[in-house]
Amino acid sequence: MTVWDRPEPPIRPVPLDRERIVAAAIALADEGGLGAVSLRKVAARLNAGPMRLYGYISTKEELFDLMVDEAQAEILPDEQPGDWREALRVLAHRTRRTALRHEWLADLLGGRPTLGPNGLAVTEATLAALDGLADVDTVMRAVETVSAYFTGAIRREIANLRAERATGLSKRDWQRASGPHVTRMLATGRFPALAKAVYDGTDVDAETSFATGLDWVLDAVAAKLKSGDAGSAVD
Incomplete structure (x- = not known):
């Protein structure tokens, strides 16, 4: 019971x-x-x-x-968007904002689903967003894929926030403090791909990174749903 x-x-x-x-x-x-x-x-x-x-x-x-x-209960939207991409996007962003308000939630995301009324309602809203677009196995794999992305992204963001508090160093402070070591290591020429990312890459905030990655995952799900290749989705 x-x-x-x-x-x-x-x-x-x-x-x-x-x-x-x-x-x-x-x-x-x-x-x-x-x-x-x-x-x-x-x-x-x-x-x-x-x-x-x-x-x-x-x-x-x-x-x-x-x-x-x-x-x-804080994750559930007041209204379910009609478009499946927007519905999943809203649920992902609301999950992130809830975890930022209650950082402990990040430690409990991704385990066995809770069976309370709000947990079941979140699951229902997630599955309902894709209902009728593909067979149930494809829908389940799509939901698992999106959930795996935002759970991992949220945990990483919370881990960075905790590290900032534990060390007293902001992201920029940490980058300045570790800069000389990173510069020396990159100067060896042993890490060309990393050097390109460090010197040429654009630094974005956590919310932008989260939103961009989510859109890419949703693009991949959309392509799978469009192809109708349920067998590949399950493999």
Whole structure:
């Protein structure tokens, strides 16, 4: 039985329910990451005894599932765009913005899907965007491909933000500090492709990079859907 199927215990003198528990856990995670979340700390924030929480949540993993489902409510758009590319683009960008508000979400993206109402609604919206454009296996591979891209891109962006905070160096500060070493290494001539990228490439911000990569992935999906080659999509 999942946490969503299990009934909550009766209300006791200190008001407590899963909604309050999850809100407290998210606040802790927003402040200090997933490492700051424990049933004991959540209980303390709610002025309740730790054992009280076990009537609502059995494990920390269940708590994480509930937190992810709550965050996924922020991903769902108010209206589903009619165009499949725009629908997937909106979902990807909303996922990124939600992860930037709740950085801990990046650590939980890409695992087993949560089975809460918001998680199921996000999955439904994603699959519905491509419904009828190809057979179900092709649709599933397309969704997996787009999801793999934006999950990886979001995790990389969050990792860079965490590195900036940990070192106290912005991206430009880090580039200046590491510049002499990189210049010496490139001067050896052993890394010509890297040298071209460093000296000739255009530096873009994270949002532009995310949007460009997403468009390329959507172009590839569009080409696969147009070809109707479901067998290749599955291979």
